Amino acid sequence: MQPLLDVSGVTLRYKTPSVLVTATERVSFEVNTSDRFVLLGPSGCGKSTLLKAVGGYLHPSEGEIRIKGRKVTEPGADRMMVFQEFDQLLPWKTVLDNVMFPLLNARKMGRSEARDRAAAYIEKVGLTRAMNSYPHTLSGGMKQRVAIARGMAMEPDILLMDEPFAALDALTRRTCQDELLQLWEETRFTVMFVTHSIAEAIKIGNRILLLSPHPGRVKAEVVDVEHASPTDGSAGRLEREIHELLFAQDGHGE
Amino acid sequence: MPIPNAKVTPMSTTAAQPRIVMRSDASAADTMGEVERKLGTLELLWGTAFVRKALIIIVLAVIWEAYARFLDNPLLFPTFIETLEAMRERIADGTIPARAWASIKILLMGYASGIALAATLTILAVNTRIGTDFLETMTAMFNPLPAIALLPLALIWFGLGQGSLVFVLIHSVLWAVALNTHSGFLGVSQTLRMVGRNYGLKGFAYVTRILVPAAFPSILTGLKIGWAFAWRTLIAAELVFGVSSGQGGLGWFIFENRNNLEIPAVFAGLLTVIVIGLVVENLVFRTVEQKTIRKWGVSS
Numbered sequence: 001m002q003p004l005l006d007v008s009g010v011t012l013r014y015k016t017p018s019v020l021v022t023a024t025e026r027v028s029f030e031v032n033t034s035d036r037f038v039l040l041g042p043s044g045c046g047k048s049t050l051l052k053a054v055g056g057y058l059h060p061s062e063g064e065i066r067i068k069g070r071k072v073t074e075p076g077a078d079r080m081m082v083f084q085e086f087d088q089l090l091p092w093k094t095v096l097d098n099v100m101f102p103l104l105n106a107r108k109m110g111r112s113e114a115r116d117r118a119a120a121y122i123e124k125v126g127l128t129r130a131m132n133s134y135p136h137t138l139s140g141g142m143k144q145r146v147a148i149a150r151g152m153a154m155e156p157d158i159l160l161m162d163e164p165f166a167a168l169d170a171l172t173r174r175t176c177q178d179e180l181l182q183l184w185e186e187t188r189f190t191v192m193f194v195t196h197s198i199a200e201a202i203k204i205g206n207r208i209l210l211l212s213p214h215p216g217r218v219k220a221e222v223v224d225v226e227h228a229s230p231t232d233g234s235a236g237r238l239e240r241e242i243h244e245l246l247f248a249q250d251g252h253g254e
Numbered sequence: 255m256p257i258p259n260a261k262v263t264p265m266s267t268t269a270a271q272p273r274i275v276m277r278s279d280a281s282a283a284d285t286m287g288e289v290e291r292k293l294g295t296l297e298l299l300w301g302t303a304f305v306r307k308a309l310i311i312i313v314l315a316v317i318w319e320a321y322a323r324f325l326d327n328p329l330l331f332p333t334f335i336e337t338l339e340a341m342r343e344r345i346a347d348g349t350i351p352a353r354a355w356a357s358i359k360i361l362l363m364g365y366a367s368g369i370a371l372a373a374t375l376t377i378l379a380v381n382t383r384i385g386t387d388f389l390e391t392m393t394a395m396f397n398p399l400p401a402i403a404l405l406p407l408a409l410i411w412f413g414l415g416q417g418s419l420v421f422v423l424i425h426s427v428l429w430a431v432a433l434n435t436h437s438g439f440l441g442v443s444q445t446l447r448m449v450g451r452n453y454g455l456k457g458f459a460y461v462t463r464i465l466v467p468a469a470f471p472s473i474l475t476g477l478k479i480g481w482a483f484a485w486r487t488l489i490a491a492e493l494v495f496g497v498s499s500g501q502g503g504l505g506w507f508i509f510e511n512r513n514n515l516e517i518p519a520v521f522a523g524l525l526t527v528i529v530i531g532l533v534v535e536n537l538v539f540r541t542v543e544q545k546t547i548r549k550w551g552v553s554s
Contacts, residue, residue: 076454085443
């Protein structure tokens with residue numbers, strides 16, 4: 001079976017004014033439909049860069065990225081992004097208009113159809129009451145929920161989430177994680193999720209790709225993550241194992 | 255008796271368990287303290303900036319009136335009431351409205367052309383690097399140059415009349431608007447740019463649907479500065495000559511009346527310039543601000 005997303009031998013480099021940085025080196029992985037695929041690693045492992053490359057914002061200098069067999073060359077609405085930053089909502093549009101905007105512009109949907117779909121997804125994230133509010137009146141958690149609703153309403157091939165809960169306070173973060181899982185139970189969308197929190201990776205993902213830093217390389221892949229349960233302590237054990245794995249890498253110092 | 259008996263602490267082993275003690279404070283809604291209270295009428299009035307500013311203007315008018323009466327020299331300094339009288343007269347006979355309209359018409363022409371040019375320049379600047387360099391060099395050169403300094407040259411090129419005025423107006427508007435719009439575009443966050451591209455927006459659609467609204471606070475600032483520059487430049491330029499021989503603008507009205515020693519009318523002309531400036535600033539731009547950046551919770 002053809003994987004939904006096929007990343008093969010991808011090397012990503014970007015220029016700063018003085019040096020050429022290699023963010024990831026020959027990274028390969030596959031994401032299947034309905035995967036909750038997590039990229040996990042310490043800072044500097046190029047996980048966000050990798051996600052942006054899948055988003056089409058960066059071009060691999062080696063290897064290629066294919067989604068449903070099509071080569072990724074530029075950003076597109078078949079891969080909706082959810083960013084970490086709260087300013088990802090358009091401040092001049094209400095919550096409803098923010099969710100409708102890509103439906104109208106990228107999907108060329110009719111107004112009433114877009115409106116119904118947007119309203120349905122806003123309801124899914126529990127923000128029906130805030131539908132006509134402007135983003136600046138919402139809390140951080142609400143803004144991220146709107147961004148998720150906006151991404152999901154497009155029903156993209158894959159939802160790309162770049163540390164969407166990292167800037168939230170601990171309590172809101174947990175609620176948002178639970179809600180995301182519940183949304184996944186309902187619609188089984190495919191999501192690729194970047195995080196630097198091991199606990200979050202275990203909670204969200206069913207597969208975790210561990211990356212080592214400088215430059216980013218695949219270190220290991222954790223599968224069947226959903227069988228780790230926080231109640232019998234297996235999640236805690238897995239968390240410790242992953243931690244040791246990542247920590248050991250630091251110790252080697254390459 | 256305050257010394258506790260060591261034997262009375264067998265509880266300590268169980269007390270070490272964490273536990274939740276429920277408190278009823280939060281649920282007692284009926285005994286809730288006063289959360290909101292209406293303010294008095296006077297306090298509300300004083301809280302309005304408009305009322306305070308109006309009061310300042312009234313006080314200034316009273317001082318003007320008192321001083322002019324004390325001076326008693328209508329040729330140098332007419333009283334406030336004389337000025338109002340002259341203004342009423344000139345409005346009634348249609349002079350001031352006609353002159354004001356003549357000025358505003360020219361102003362809008364220059365303002366609109368200036369904005370159109372600024373838009374063209376900034377769109378070139380966001381899309382090409384050479385455009386950016388061009389815009390930056392031009393603004394660095396011409397922004398500090400007072401528009402009125404170009405008037406002698408404009409008179410040679412375009413002759414006595416509308417052409418020259420529109421030329422200096424464009425010069426006064428263009429650089430302020432272009433500079434602010436450009437810096438506004440540069441200030442649009444990387445995240446919003448990525449969101450726009452995620453939707454597949456490109457070229458003109460990307461500029462109008464993402465960059466312009468996102469940079470709107472800066473653009474509005476540019477429009478306000480441009481408007482103020484243009485208004486000043488126009489009145490100053492009109493002092494040199496009328497818009498056209500028969501039908502001059504407000505600046506010409508002021509100059510004419512000074513020549514005829516109609517000093518109250520000169521004051522009336524100045525007052526009209528101030529009033530139009532205030533109206534545009536407080537009604538037009540304030541309204542636009544309320545409907546946009548205030549509502550969106552963004553500011554420059």
